[in-house]
Structure formats: C-alpha cells, structure tokens
Amino acid sequence: MTMLPDRRLLLVHAHPDDESIGTGSTMAHYAANGAHVTLVTCTLGEEGEIHVPALAQLAAAEADQLGGYRIAELAAACAALGVSDHRFLGGAGRYRDSGMMGLATNEHPRAFWQADLDEAAGHLVEIMREVRPQVLITYDPNGFYGHPDHIQAHRVAMRAVDLAAAEGCAPLKVYWTAMPLSVLEAGMAHFAESADNPFGGIEDIADLPFGTPDAQIAARIDGTDQHLAKETAMRAHATQIPANSWLYSIAGNFGGEFMGVEFFTLAVGEKGPGTGPYGWEDDLFAGLPEETAPDRSPVAAAGLR
Ligand SMILES: CC(=O)N[C@H]1[C@@H](O[C@@H]2[C@H](O)[C@H](O)[C@@H](O)[C@H](O)[C@H]2O)O[C@H](CO)[C@@H](O)[C@@H]1O
Numbered sequence: 001m002t003m004l005p006d007r008r009l010l011l012v013h014a015h016p017d018d019e020s021i022g023t024g025s026t027m028a029h030y031a032a033n034g035a036h037v038t039l040v041t042c043t044l045g046e047e048g049e050i051h052v053p054a055l056a057q058l059a060a061a062e063a064d065q066l067g068g069y070r071i072a073e074l075a076a077a078c079a080a081l082g083v084s085d086h087r088f089l090g091g092a093g094r095y096r097d098s099g100m101m102g103l104a105t106n107e108h109p110r111a112f113w114q115a116d117l118d119e120a121a122g123h124l125v126e127i128m129r130e131v132r133p134q135v136l137i138t139y140d141p142n143g144f145y146g147h148p149d150h151i152q153a154h155r156v157a158m159r160a161v162d163l164a165a166a167e168g169c170a171p172l173k174v175y176w177t178a179m180p181l182s183v184l185e186a187g188m189a190h191f192a193e194s195a196d197n198p199f200g201g202i203e204d205i206a207d208l209p210f211g212t213p214d215a216q217i218a219a220r221i222d223g224t225d226q227h228l229a230k231e232t233a234m235r236a237h238a239t240q241i242p243a244n245s246w247l248y249s250i251a252g253n254f255g256g257e258f259m260g261v262e263f264f265t266l267a268v269g270e271k272g273p274g275t276g277p278y279g280w281e282d283d284l285f286a287g288l289p290e291e292t293a294p295d296r297s298p299v300a301a302a303g304l305r
C-alpha cells in the first residue's frame with residue numbers, strides 16, 4: 001500500500017476536456033505543489049464534435065470511435081497537468097456521453113443522463129474510500145452551463161458525498177466551478193470591438209448560461225505559473241478545441257491571468273481565511289485541520305495498528 005500525500009484533491013468531470021478547460025491550472029498547481037490529484041471523468045465524450053478533419057469519420061454517427069480516441073487525448077492532457085491518478089467512473093465505457101440537452105442521444109441506454117444515481121455514486125464512493133480526499137471539485141446544480149452530463153456529474157458527486165459521509169470518508173470541502181460576473185464583464189468589454197469576439201451576439205452577461213456574483217465566490221486559485229500547462233492540456237483535446245479557438249486568442253491577450261486563474265463557490269464545508277472585499281480563499285485546503293496521510297501500510301490494512 002503506498003502512502004498518499006497529506007493533501008488529496010478529487011475532481012469529478014463529465015467529459016474528457018472539461019478537466020483542462022475548467023480546472024487545468026488548479027490541477028497543475030496542486031500537482032506541482034505535492035498534493036495528490038485524482039481526476040474522475042464520467043464519460044468518454046463519444047458524442048463530441050470533431051475539429052480535426054482527418055478524424056471526422058470517428059464521429060458517433062460514423063465509426064463511433066471518438067470515445068476511444070478521446071481516452072488518448074485525456075491521457076496526454078493529464079500528463080501535461082502532472083496528474084497521474086485518472087479514473088473513468090465505473091470503468092472506461094461504463095457511461096456514455098449523453099449529447100447536448102434534448103437530443104435523442106440523451107435516451108441512449110448507457111447515456112450518463114440515464115444513469116442510476118446510487119449505482120453511479122457508489123463507484124465514486126469506492127474512490128473516496130481509497131483516496132480519502134479532503135477536497136472535492138465538481139459543478140453546480142446547473143452543471144455550469146446546462147449540459148446533461150454536467151448536471152448528472154453534479155448529482156452523482158453530491159450523492160456520493162452524502163453516502164461517503166455515512167462511512168466517514170467524505171471530503172471536508174466541496175467546491176463548484178464558477179465564473180465571477182466581474183470577470184465576464186471585463187471580458188465582454190475587452191472584446192467589444194474585436195472581430196474574434198467570443199461574446200458575439202450576447203447583449204448582456206445575464207444572457208449567458210453561467211456567471212456568479214463576486215460575493216458568492218469562495219476561492220480564487222492563482223495557477224498563473226501553470227497557465228502554459230493548462231494550454232498544453234487543452235491543445236491535447238484537439239478534436240474538441242480548434243487550434244484557432246478564441247480561448248487561445250484570449251490567452252494570447254491576457255496570458256496567465258485568463259488561463260491561469262480559476263474560481264469556485266463553496267458548497268460544503270467552512271471557508272478558510274481569505275483576502276479582498278469578499279474574503280476569497282487562495283488555497284482550497286485553507287482552514288482544514290493539519291492531518292497526516294492515512295496509514296496505508298499492510299499492518300494498518302490488516303487492522304493490526
Ligand atoms: C466543454 C464540454 O462540455 N464539451 C462537451 C460538449 O461539447 C459541445 C457540443 O459539441 C456542441 O455540439 C457544440 O456546439 C459546443 O460548442 C461544444 O462545447 O458536448 C459534447 C457532446 O455531449 C461533449 O462531447 C463535449 O465534451
């Protein structure tokens with residue numbers, strides 16, 4: 001049995017690419033600073049678009065091989081982030097990408113959107129029992145932007161937290177990914193005159209399917225030193241993120257500030273000490289009791305200690 005580091009972070013994401021887009025800098029930051037980072041991805045992303053023309057025939061409606069291909073993209077992204085502990089919920093291929101809300105693919109018998117909540121949560125409890133993470137990151141009840149697999153990932157993760165609490169192996173803090181309204185407002189203003197405006201057609205940030213009042217944000221994690229790792233990880237997901245994506249042009253404009261800083265609300269647990277007008281934490285483990293990593297020696301495992 002190997003001893004795990006004192007700090008253990010678990011992330012639950014819906015598709016291969018979400019981990020890099022939404023939490024890449026945070027993952028790289030903690031991995032680089034000695035924490036054990038465990039990523040759980042709930043589907044293989046079988047229903048995704050394909051932005052690499054040479055791979056177009058892997059699509060679900062053609063050879064239906066995109067899921068397998070995205071396993072390799074995800075492995076490359078995790079390597080770029082310095083994350084070695086990656087699992088697929090229930091094993092690779094157990095739950096299928098449900099496609100966008102309202103599509104017929106939502107009804108596929110293995111669609112994650114159709115998953116039995118307690119069965120899916122049970123797979124996550126097994127990981128919590130093994131790793132005993134102090135901190136969990138997932139999405140808010142809307143799945144950040146309303147994708148059915150994101151909403152289901154939220155539901156499964158939060159159900160697993162409840163089930164794990166009964167066994168004493170639940171995370172002490174649960175965060176949901178978030179984007180402060182002030183950041184969205186700054187982005188909209190910056191790109192107002194740009195030809196490559198990601199906010200094109202949006203009159204008001206209230207029309208976006210995401211955005212959180214700054215006062216409701218609990219943590220601002222500055223992974224600026226890891227923004228190139230995040231960009232490399234995103235580029236590993238080439239089928240999903242076009243090489244000429246506005247995400248990279250913003251990175252070119254803002255650099256580390258855009259790519260390297262990620263925000264979270266706190267859904268479970270006590271917020272630790274913070275700074276600024278809203279007391280934002282700069283460490284997800286802030287306020288947690290010091291602890292030694294659980295004893296995973298064979299002696300302890302045999303109940304002899
Ligand atoms: C970031 C994320 O969750 N990506 C999902 C999402 O992808 C969207 C989908 O392909 C849609 O058709 C596009 O218009 C949109 O731009 C994409 O973000 O949904 C896919 C299908 O469920 C999923 O595979 C992908 O990982």
Ligand SMILES: [Zn+2]
Nearest residue numbers: 014015018147
């Ligand atoms: Zn996703």
